[in-house]
Amino acid sequence: MQFDVAPGPHTAPIASVPLTMRRVLYALAPAAFAHVWFFGSGFAINFVVATATALAAEAAVLRLRRRPTRVPLNDCSAIVTAALLSFAIPPLAPWWIPAFGAASAIVVAKHLYGGLGRNLFNPAMVGYVVLLISFPAELTQWIPPRMGDLDYQHLGFLAHLSYSLTGALPADITIDALTRATPLDLVKEGLRSAQTYSEIRAGSLFGGIAGRGWEWINSFIALGGLYLLYTGTIRWQIPIMLLVGLLFPATLLWLVDADRFATPGFHLFSGATLLGAFFIATDPVSAAESDRGRLIFGAGIGFLTYCIRTWGGYPDGMAFSVLLMNSAVPLIDRYTRPRIYGRN
Amino acid sequence: MLIGTVVLAGLALGLCAVLVLTDRLLPAGRDPVAEQVESLLPRIQCAQCGYPGCRPYAEAIAAGDADINRCPPGGEETVRRLADLLGREVPALDTTLGNASMNRVARIDERNCIGCNRCVPVCPVDAVVGVQQTIHAVIAAHCTGCELCLAHCPVDCIDLVSRDA
Amino acid sequence: MLEYTPDRRPTGGLRLPAHKEASTAQPIARGFVPGTLILALQQHQGPPTTPVVRRGERVLKGQVVARARALRSAAVHASTSGHVRAIEDRLVPSVHAIHRTRCIVIDADGEDETRPGSGAAWPKDPEEQLEHIRDGGIVGLGGGVFPTAEKLRPHTPCKVLIVNGVECEPYISCDDMLMREAAAEIIDGALIMRDLLAAPECIVAVERDKPQAIEALLEAGRASGDASLKLADIPTVYPTGGERQLVEMLTGEEVPSTHYPSEIGYICQNVGTAYALHRLVRAGEPLLSRVVTVAGEGIARPQNVETPIGTPIGELIEFCGGYVGDVDRLILGGSMMGYALPNDEMPITKGSNCLIAAVRREVRQDFSERFCIRCGNCATACPARLLPQELLRAARDNDHALLDEFGLNDCIECGCCDVICPSHIPLTEVFRNAKFAHARYQRQEVFSAETQQRFKRHEERKRANVQRGKARQDHLRHEVETDEAARQKAIEAAIKRARQRRGNDSDAE
């Protein structure tokens, strides 16, 4: 009897790129719902716009380059980029903000290098930093979370949509009345103007650990991260070392002077700490490749984030830190190659 | 104005003195580039680059007199590795120089060899054996396929054949 | 016998679905006699054997049909009685690929008549003992088929004899079943080897997912009462059964890239080899058969079969009830390191441990590849701590310097990186092919270096020749210029030479 031959190993592969990406999306879902609950449907609108732009941009580039489009579009990586970007931009944003961000992420950061796997920088973070540098005003329009005692004005889906598309708000509301500084902003400004940390956090936006609402969203993000760890989609090196790199100096300085430095808990549950640790820095393409390299990579992001938050000009530094460490990846890889079995 | 001129001139002279001094005092470093270049060449001594051997070609490259794309047996791979070593752009291989290849060896057709012995001294690796008036033979394991013997055979009895055949 | 758990975690590796339940559900089937035998003259790593039978000759079971000429070789025996039909070239599966080799083809007569007498007795002299093992046809039955006699004569004193019962690859269960059913014989064989090697310690290594085998071995070990015996239970991770991986697991020492484990004092022997050695020494029976796992969903009755060496694969499949369903691929070896066979006409050799008749859903079907996303899972899974993604790039660029740096030749082709790759890149196949190209490159580098030396000597000789000629000329000129008599002599000699030449010319006319 004759048989077809095929090269070994014959065991079927136990992982695939689309499955990995889909798992990341599943893991983000609870946090996304929490986001919508606390900040209104802006997130959903941004996500839809970003996803549509990302997919369209990807298809356009591939078509221009006369490359097959089906496989790259099906791997969900553009949707992951769009989702991460949507978490970074404020819920109240004109439609062109997510669109511009997603387009820069996909076209500049990803496809100028040839697409998934070849990009040097995390596309979502490139998109976000481009937005942050180009449109600082639009990127600071955060609204307070939906909490009973806060002066939260609920905007319905239609109001969000109309703001996104036309910039028009319901007649009785002005944008200035809606927006509030984020807890990270408050802490940064407060500490700079010589307030003590305990004075600042007595404000109504703060909960037990960090910003109200944010505590919940970030808890769900951590939950998603644990799911990714459990399924083996990501490994522990980057998230753990990122948190260590951030929380170690935070704890140290907070112990030294609890008035001038925020608590480690605040850092953990504020801004993009957990999102960065589990979802952004773990993007394998732009991360270091060896386990040892990933320890350094993660710790570097955490440490830089803490430095930028504490001494820098921006309230959060995750995006900058990720890009900075992305640019160090080739050098890290070069100097952290594992020793081959049987070689000295 | 005068002070300025004096000060500048003094400064210039002083710096000159320092430079001359350091130049004298520092021992000259040995330039290992020629050796490194040679180690990247196939070293089969075919001379198709226009130099009488791999070493002279390597020295010419090191001195900047020769381009790095003149080695037919080394092919694109050698050009790439040389460019890498010297930090240059990768030029296209000069294909007009010849087509020597390490994958071929010379073979003497015994029916036609007249035992003239002219191919023996030109072989750079002494791969041709034979004394005058007897039929010569090529030691295939030593032959580099450099083609140098071809031109010296008066009866054209040397062919290049695939090394594996 | 001491049982212990090594306190090291395996480097890299994967936990894979075992697929061993079906073939371990019943005992090893014995007494199978095939209708034809195809006995390859080279079923081991080393020089081939020389046939000592002729066409048409009747051979008996246990009779030598091809003799070994060197210690790094092993004799071949008829595994049942019959008539030699032909001695011809056939395609035979060997360690990594199919080769065309000379084979003795025997038509079995079904009588299974054994050669009279029980063969030569176990000699006293160690050197003769090794020759006896060679003539008994014993080779490493784990798949490497290295001649056992050669391996039992190491150049470095043996520190530890490791008896390998790890059998970590999916589907394969022949060693497991043999350990369950013949633990005492295996222990006895191990002790024979230990005595030959004068090894102070002997560790039997078994994977933890084989509790029955461990139990049986412990009992047999206790019964033997030998204090040098130990049993190590190894975590169930593929490929801890690889020699280098096992040595690291058990001793913490890494075998240097350029060495064999035996060169640093560790000898690994498969449990099947120990069993065969026991049969040879205690019963005088050479290697006539081996246990082969017949598995896969395309087999009617998956089981382990004691198979005479040389049985055509088709006959073995028939013995197990034949194919069922749509068999997609016939694999010799496990599903990781085994290779696909184009037909079932080839024979079982000494190294064939497993036969998988796989249906579509059992084996890899998707050969479309995406670009590497640098997830690094391949590096984590690599037992040799290589960076497969970097190696891939170097291999596809043909960058041989990088291939050396990233350790292409340290790759054991276990397939872990391949199976775990989310982009489905056929890494193992790329590396396998790159090794050929790389070997050619390395040969060429050696050749280039030798050529350089030859050229240097050639140039030196040429220079010396020129110098010698010049020295002689100088000497003559000096004489001629200073001595009148010598001058006259030189002139006369020149005239004479000229005349002679003219004379020759006129002769020619």
Next chain:
Amino acid sequence: MTELMLVIIGAALVNNFVLVQFLGLCPFMGASRRVEGALGMALATGLVLTTASGISYLVDSLLLIPFDLEYLRLLAFILVIGAAVQLTEQLTRKLSPLLHRVLGLYIPLIASNCAVLGVALLNSTANRSLIAALFYGAGAAVGFGLVLALLAGLRERAEFADVPKPFQGHAIAFITAGIMSLAFLGFTGFVRL
């Protein structure tokens, strides 16, 4: 001490000469093809920057200012830098001929690297002390070397990327450097100089 640290951090990261002030782009692009070459270039530039800023300072405070010759600063500094570059050239040629070959034209070009002159001039206009001037020069050198090495690493990796034809070569290198520049904006506000 803290102040000196701040000077270094300020010159190296916050006001990075290449990525924030866009000085010295020529060697930045030219010497970042390979990491080895980039490290050598970083070392050479570092040597020039530090010695030149030190000597320039001495020339400034010991010669130019006492004689009221501040208007000759540009000339004098260029002279000093030229000599420092020549010294570096000698050193690389004698200590590492291979590096000398790889860097080739880029070593003399350090002389025209505006970062070097920039450091010397900024030092004298900012009225730093000798130590601070040296630290500022060293900080600028560290920053230059750092981004040079980073970009060289990234470019080595980008060689294996599938860059669209119009963007290959220096184009993608500039885009990469641009994204790095975005990342370095994260350091704004660290040190107010």
